[in-house]
Amino acid sequence: MAMGIHKFSKRRGRGGRAPMAEINVTPLVDVMLVLLVIFMVTAPLMKAGIPITLPDSRAKPLDQTPKQVTITMNAEGRVFLDDDELSPGELAERVGSLPRGADGAMPLVTLRADKALDYGRVVGVMGELNRAGITAISLVTVAGGAPVETAKKP
Numbered sequence: 001m002a003m004g005i006h007k008f009s010k011r012r013g014r015g016g017r018a019p020m021a022e023i024n025v026t027p028l029v030d031v032m033l034v035l036l037v038i039f040m041v042t043a044p045l046m047k048a049g050i051p052i053t054l055p056d057s058r059a060k061p062l063d064q065t066p067k068q069v070t071i072t073m074n075a076e077g078r079v080f081l082d083d084d085e086l087s088p089g090e091l092a093e094r095v096g097s098l099p100r101g102a103d104g105a106m107p108l109v110t111l112r113a114d115k116a117l118d119y120g121r122v123v124g125v126m127g128e129l130n131r132a133g134i135t136a137i138s139l140v141t142v143a144g145g146a147p148v149e150t151a152k153k154p
Helices: 026-046 091-096 119-132
Strands: 070-074 079-081 084-087 109-111 138-141
Touching: 070 091, 070 119, 079 091, 091 119, 109 119
Parallel strands: 070 109, 109 138
Antiparallel strands: 070 079, 079 084
16 A cells, blocks of 8 residues: 555445535535626616517717516507507507606607618607507617718709
C-alpha cells in the first residue's frame, strides 16, 4: 500500500468505496437562478398577445398609466379589445360599457394598428371609438423610426 492512504478506509465490495448518499444541489440552484432571471427579463415583453407590425415614429413615448384599454388591429383588419376578438359592430358598445374611473373619465385607450392596414380602416375604428365617447386615443408606434418623407408638389 502506498503511504497508508487507504489504511483506515473500509472496503465495501469490489469497488473499495461506499456510495455517497448526499446530493449536490449547487448546480440545481444555479440553473434555477438563471431561469428566474430569464423569466423576469422576458415577462414584461410578453404584454402584447396579438402579433402585428407597428409603424415607426420619432415621437417621444407617453407615460404608461395603470388604467388603459388596448385596441389592436392586425394585418387582416380584425379588431381586438385587449385580447378578445370583436365582431365588426361590437367595438362601440363594448368600449362604451367600460367602467369609468373615480373621476368619471373613460380609461385611456391605446390603438395598435398593423402598418399594412389601409388608413381608412384605422380611421373607421377611431370613428367608432369617438362614437363610444372616447375623445383621446393614443396611437402605438415603434420608437426611433426614420423620418417620414412627404410627397412634394412640383
